[in-house]
Amino acid sequence: MxxxxxxxxxxxxxxxxxxxxxxxxxxxxxxxxxxxxxxxxxxxxxxxxxxxxxxxxxxxxxxxxxxxxxxxxxxxxxxxxxxxxxxxxxxxxxxxxxxxxxxxxxxxxxxxxxxxxxxxxxxxxxxxxxxxxxxxxxxxxxxxxxxxxxxxxxxxxxxxxxxxxxxxxxxxxxxxxxxxxxxxxxxxxxxxxxxRAEAEQQLRVAQARQLERARIAREMHDVLAHRISLLSLHAGALEFRPDAPPDEVARAAGVIRESAHQALQELREVIGVLRDDPADEAPDRPQPTLADLPGLIDESRLAGMRVRLDRQVDDLAAVPAGVGRNAYRIVQEGLTNARKHAYGSTVDVTLSGAAGDGLSVEVRNPWPVGVPLGPEIPGAGTGIVGLTERATLVGGRLEHGRTPSGDFRLWAWLPWPA
Structure with a gap:
């Protein structure tokens, strides 16, 4: 100094x-x-x-x-x-x-x-x-x-x-x-x-939402193509057979009206989420509906899971395709998360609701205790984000988290028009 x-x-x-x-x-x-x-x-x-x-x-x-x-x-x-x-x-x-x-x-x-x-x-x-x-x-x-x-x-x-x-x-x-x-x-x-970690997490969430929007748009494409092809088929039949019996004309008109109504419903869901995806060369397989849910449950049971299905909906096929598809995806994600984080526990799946009241889907399993018995299944951690985006886009809502009783609960409400 x-x-x-x-x-x-x-x-x-x-x-x-x-x-x-x-x-x-x-x-x-x-x-x-x-x-x-x-x-x-x-x-x-x-x-x-x-x-x-x-x-x-x-x-x-x-x-x-x-x-x-x-x-x-x-x-x-x-x-x-x-x-x-x-x-x-x-x-x-x-x-x-x-x-x-x-x-x-x-x-x-x-x-x-x-x-x-x-x-x-x-x-x-x-x-x-x-x-x-x-x-x-x-x-x-x-x-x-x-x-x-x-x-x-x-x-x-x-x-x-x-x-x-x-x-x-x-x-x-x-x-x-x-x-x-x-x-x-x-x-x-x-x-x-x-x-930087916060910014990266926000970027991952934004990417997950974008990917989910693109996936929903592809699903809507398949459904709309099916509806519009039905419209074209029945309209062509009426065009080439103008002298058909009145009951056949009425029946074909009813099918056209119903298909047009469902197509408009699906179109309202896809507006705002449709994105071009030129990298996707092969079309998606046919999308599941709620009628395919028992098969999903059976598949999970064959994989070793204990799943209990409480079905309070009489006719699963009566649920609109778009609503049923979203409910199917929510149950699928809930079972996947239970298989990842609470393997060996019993999973309760509950379906309830009616036309005009909406469809409620709940997947509940005990909160995992201790360490996993085997290696942890890797995941991106954005599945819930995608489900939330999916439910919001169709006008529904989704909740998830731990309950006071110690269970993990995934719950969603989806609009089911009358």
């Missing part, structure tokens, strides 16, 4: 240094990051605090000089240089290395600048890499050899004692400053990693 002092000076310097430790400089902007940020209210509090402490050290050192009989003129000049050094601390955020070197030069003559020099060097140690901070500290330490030549009145102890104290203080400030720097960089790294 710049300058040379006796035991009382070192005690004052240590007190000043300890005042800086409780996070006072931890919130300063790092000049390495490019530019100097505008001072925040916390920065102003920190700057005022270190300035007042440095001025206090300067006044205390000047008082000691007067008590020790130092020449009043030289002591007054020393005090003026010390106060100027304290004022230079307001520039340390913008030019930490320059301010520290200037304070080292002033410290060759002014003992009152020791407090400001501690603050300036600590700032360099926090904001600059080790090589720069060590070089600045070495320059300040070298100034200690010149101090007794310019201010012999302060020479109250052997030179080697003062130099040893100065080296110890320099290394201590350097070590603490590098620790603060490393801690700050770690906090910034963890914060950036957390922000």
């Amino acid at each position: 710049p300058g040379r002092a006796d035991g009382r000076t070192i005690l004052i310097m240590s007190t000043e240094y300890r005042a800086l430790l409780p996070g006072s400089l931890l919130a300063e902007p790092d000049p390495d990051a490019g530019g100097v940020a505008r001072r925040t209210p916390r920065d102003w509090v920190v700057d005022v605090l270190v300035f007042v402490l440095a001025v206090g050290v300067a006044l205390a050192m000047a008082a000691i000089g007067y008590e020790e009989g130092v020449d009043p003129g030289r002591n007054t000049l020393d005090l003026l240089l010390g106060l100027l050094s304290c004022g230079a601390l307001w520039l340390r955020r913008r030019w930490p290395v320059g301010v520290a070197l200037a304070l080292s030069a002033v410290g060759v003559y002014a003992a009152t600048s020791i407090g400001a020099a501690v603050v300036g060097y600590f700032t360099v140690a926090v904001h600059r890499r080790f090589a720069v901070a060590a070089a600045v500290g070495a320059i300040g330490f070298a100034g200690g050899f010149l101090f007794p030549l310019l201010r012999p009145e302060w020479d109250s102890s052997p030179l080697w004692v003062d130099l040893a104290w100065s080296a110890f203080a320099t290394l201590l400030i350097l070590a603490w400053g590098m620790f603060v720097r490393a801690r700050r960089q770690l906090v910034i790294s963890l914060r950036d990693r957390a922000h």
Whole structure:
């Protein structure tokens, strides 16, 4: 450190240094990051605090000089240089290395600048890499050899004692400053990693929603193609057989009306979600309906699951294809999740509702206890997101989570028009 002092000076310097430790400089902007940020209210509090402490050290050192009989003129000049050094601390955020070197030069003559020099060097140690901070500290330490030549009145102890104290203080400030720097960089790294993970999770959710929309659009394409082909078939029959019996004409007209109504229902579902997918070369297989649900249950049972189906809907085939398909997918996802996370437990599947009231689907299984018996089945963790999007798009709603009784419950309500 710049300058040379006796035991009382070192005690004052240590007190000043300890005042800086409780996070006072931890919130300063790092000049390495490019530019100097505008001072925040916390920065102003920190700057005022270190300035007042440095001025206090300067006044205390000047008082000691007067008590020790130092020449009043030289002591007054020393005090003026010390106060100027304290004022230079307001520039340390913008030019930490320059301010520290200037304070080292002033410290060759002014003992009152020791407090400001501690603050300036600590700032360099926090904001600059080790090589720069060590070089600045070495320059300040070298100034200690010149101090007794310019201010012999302060020479109250052997030179080697003062130099040893100065080296110890320099290394201590350097070590603490590098620790603060490393801690700050770690906090910034963890914060950036957390922000990046959050952004990636949001991106995955958005992609899952987009993929689910595209998949629903492909399913709607198959259904609409079927409905429109029926319309074309029956309309063509009426066109080529205008002399058909009235009952056949009425029957064909009824089929056309029903198919058109269902096609419009399906079209309302696909509006807003249809997306082009040129990468998909092969068409999807025929989409399931609620009438295929018993087959899904039997398939799960053959795979070793214990599934109980409580069917409160008399005719599964009476459920509209779009509603039944969504209910089928919800049950399928619920069984998949139970197989992944609660293997071996009993899964209860409940279907209830009627035309005009809506269709309720519930999949419930006990919350898993302990560790899995086998390796965990991998998954993207976006299945529930897709189901929520699916239910919302058709005007329904979906809930999931742990119940007060300790079960995991997946529940959805889907509109079932009368």
